[in-house]
Amino acid sequence: MDHAHGITRIDTGFFRDDFDAAWLIVEDGRAAFVDTGINASLPRLLGALEAKGLGVEAVDWVIPTHVHLDHAGGAGQLMRRLPNARLVIHPRGAPHMIDPTRLIAGASAVYGADEVQRTYGDIAPVPAKRVVEAPDGFTVDLAGRRLLCLDTPGHARHHLCVWDARSRSFFTGDTFGLSYREFDTANGAFILPTTTPSQFDPGELRSSIDRLCSYEPEAMLLTHYGRVTGVPRLAADLRTQIDAMAAIAREHKSATDRHERITSALADLYVSRALAHGVDMPPDAIRECLAMDIELNAQGLGIWVDR
Structure with a gap:
């Protein structure tokens, strides 16, 4: 495109x-x-x-x-x-x-x-x-x-983002999260962070997002997936979810079935936010579409909370 x-x-x-x-x-x-x-x-x-x-x-x-x-x-x-x-x-x-x-x-x-x-x-x-x-x-x-x-650390310590002043856009890799077009609604794009193992750091990721936003970009060009606008709202959504995800990991840190508990809590978080955003999909369909991301995020949070 x-x-x-x-x-x-x-x-x-x-x-x-x-x-x-x-x-x-x-x-x-x-x-x-x-x-x-x-x-x-x-x-x-x-x-x-x-x-x-x-x-x-x-x-x-x-x-x-x-x-x-x-x-x-x-x-x-x-x-x-x-x-x-x-x-x-x-x-x-x-x-x-x-x-x-x-x-x-x-x-x-x-x-x-x-x-x-x-x-x-x-x-x-x-x-x-x-x-x-x-x-x-x-x-x-x-x-x-x-x-x-x-x-731009946070997702990974070897991550960079690329600022193109001509288009006033960032090529963001995974730093500015994931946004799939199936979840677009009249309210705009839906977004969630990605913690993929093994170097997730919530504080660094928040700082990287803030740094990108300081350029006042017109759009973010995501690897997963495509061009998104409305950057201030999306950044606020990412910050809220990063905090919620870190809290989930801390809550279940010592559980014997920690991974299962984190996975379930992440699925509930993303489904509730997607429905509130106006996504017209049954909850099970949302979970299925995000299944791989939920699994990888749960792994990433587990590694982070152990650090």
Whole structure:
């Protein structure tokens, strides 16, 4: 889907439709990808480039917001197809792009080794000479268009968000939460935080959200999923839920069936908020649509509360 200012949303096809996005930015015949999806997503990314009349040699930058595989799993294979591109990544993430061994092991611990291989395939390393570390404030130059990289921990310590002043938008990865189009109502987008294991920190996430909002963005460009507006309301919703989620984790910290209790409480939280937002779906359908996110958030909260 094309947006203004040379920005195109690409549905990577990961997991289901309208779930996982990569973003293409085109400026004066040069291009950058923000997030990549997985290896199986590459035909869609290259197809979007071709639809703009551009070849692989036109891509200057590949910018994963962080190294989780739904955002960067296809980066190594994509870089092999892009002869002129360099990969921009948070300094904490750079070693995992150069040698993905620990990244694969971490994903396997969450999902299981067989599932990681089946879903993500072979995760290719990126040659160190093609990797550019982006500390806080690093600027990417795309044919004169400045893309500002900000350190935004909370979801992960290796997370950056990308500010595009041209569109007054942030490419937010997972820092600004999840918003699925099935949950849109007359009240606007519905949003919830994501704590995916294993580096969630509620205080840092709130601070990162506040920092993004200080730029007064017109829109947020989410990996999960798409462009959302009404940023102040969405940010307030995220802050409220981060606090509620942390409280749930603390309440059940010592329970013998902690994971089950946190999972159930999160489902109740999200369902009640979705219904109050005007989402026209039965509660069980809401739970089913958010089942994977509820499970991962429960895991993330469990790891956080133990820290």
